Amino acid sequence: MSESWRTRLFRLGFNVWPSYRGTGGRVQYIADDWQEIHIRIPQSWRTRNYMGTIFGGSIYGACDPMFAMMLIKALPGKYVVWDKAAEVRFKKPGTEDLYARFRMPDEELDAIQSALEEQDSVDREYTADVVAEDGTVHATVEKTVHVSTDESKLA
Template sequence: AFGGSMSAMTDPYFFMLVMHQLGRDYVVWDTRGEIEFLKPGRGVLTAEFEVSRERAEEIRERAHGGAKVLEWFETVITDRDGDVVARVRRQVYIREKQRVTTARS
């Protein structure tokens, strides 16, 4: 698999998982990605993504009042045999929306 394709397959998931748990009162963007290629990615490749409810709540607390939060998330890409072909880190930007912060003040 082309390295750009492996990076792209991880692009939307962490920010979407965070956005889904925090709701519409937060701005959530994928801001940065890093990938470390460990071996050629051949055949079917998979990755798993998880943002626990506890971690989402901790992010919500840190972003309260409009504070900017930059949070790193990690996953691995594996081949059909379960061998790790790449390690991926994605940084997500989170901030409570201005209208929410103003309304709570």
């Protein structure tokens, strides 16, 4: 799916927003339906640590908001979405630009909405690999996202 003018504006917004810009990551693509996002974490002086590899905080920070944003934008406005937990497993030092793709299939959105018809809130777990251009996995980011029908139910 292609980007719309709205998702292009959001992409620009992400890339200039100070807290996201500070991660060193750059959003490269947001699907028109918000069900896919691509990011790049360049290996540069801004993301390089003392050992000359990409700083783990840059890897995590660049990935942090993506699944929650996808749910906020892809689900109807009646839901409350919050990040609840995160885990990063570093597998190989990043000595080159790294990339991640975040996907939210229709089936997952349907499952969340179905679960919320029977209960007030649900926690969902998502995983994204951070890879080099050749596909080598350098880190795996796991996020737990809380979705509810009422903000007071955040637990």
